[in-house]
Amino acid sequence: xxxxxxxxxxxxxxxxxxxxxxxxxxxxxxxxxxxxxxxxxxxxxxxxxxxxxxxxxxxxxxxxxxxxxxxxxxxxxxxxxxxxxxxxxxxxxxxxxxxxxxxxxxxxxxxx
Amino acid sequence: xxxxxxxxxxxxxxxxxxxxxxxxxxxxxxxxxxxxxxxxxxxxxxxxxxxxxxxxxxxxxxxxxxxxxxxxxxxxxxxxxxxxxxxxxxxxxxxxxxxxxxxxxxxxxxxxxx
Numbered sequence: 583x584x585x586x587x588x589x590x591x592x593x594x595x596x597x598x599x600x601x602x603x604x605x606x607x608x609x610x611x612x613x614x615x616x617x618x619x620x621x622x623x624x625x626x627x628x629x630x631x632x633x634x635x636x637x638x639x640x641x642x643x644x645x646x647x648x649x650x651x652x653x654x655x656x657x658x659x660x661x662x663x664x665x666x667x668x669x670x671x672x673x674x675x676x677x678x679x680x681x682x683x684x685x686x687x688x689x690x691x692x693x694x
Numbered sequence: 695x696x697x698x699x700x701x702x703x704x705x706x707x708x709x710x711x712x713x714x715x716x717x718x719x720x721x722x723x724x725x726x727x728x729x730x731x732x733x734x735x736x737x738x739x740x741x742x743x744x745x746x747x748x749x750x751x752x753x754x755x756x757x758x759x760x761x762x763x764x765x766x767x768x769x770x771x772x773x774x775x776x777x778x779x780x781x782x783x784x785x786x787x788x789x790x791x792x793x794x795x796x797x798x799x800x801x802x803x804x805x806x807x808x
Contacts, residue, residue, distance in 0.1 A: 684737040
């Protein structure tokens with residue numbers, strides 16, 4: 583089966599760094615996505631990892647360890663607008679490889 | 695703005711009714727995906743179409759159906775609506791629907807069933 587775990591809520595301070603973890607157990611693996619979703623709005627794409635290692639994109643970085651079934655999203659120099667839910671999503675290795683399984687999301691609150 | 699459009703933005707209806715949600719993918723994208731997001735559950739994949747044909751199916755109820763038309767827009771039909779169907783319905787699109795595609799989401803349709 584498929585199981586994706588991430589913390590339900592996190593709080594961090596403006597200007598600081600926060601790491602949001604995601605662990606997964608899926609039937610095969612074909613890549614991991616991170617999306618940002620502000621309340622009531624559409625998810626927006628942040629990153630896609632298919633190989634082990636760290637991918638940096640401005641203030642956001644995403645890390646993947648396939649052997650450990652583990653990923654994290656690192657947000658630096660936090661801004662108030664970063665208050666949102668962060669969704670970890672895995673693409674299992676189905677015959678139809680385009681299906682994505684989303685985690686329940688981590689609601690991040692930034693305090694001044 | 696992702697380039698994916700959805701109409702209507704809000705929909706309020708009664709139990710037992712039927713509604714149709716519409717989605718237009720980004721220009722050049724051949725795949726359309728439908729998701730349901732309710733308060734107590736995360737984003738649930740419903741169904742995917744690629745170039746007019748069903749490609750993948752998730753946890754879609756038999757009361758729900760979808761199709762993709764020759765111009766690549768898609769419609770999600772929800773019938774015999776129940777209170778529990780109240781949710782945000784997102785459409786996403788991608789270029790080809792292959793294993794490495796990124797999906798871009800539309801603004802969603804908020805469905806309220808009274």
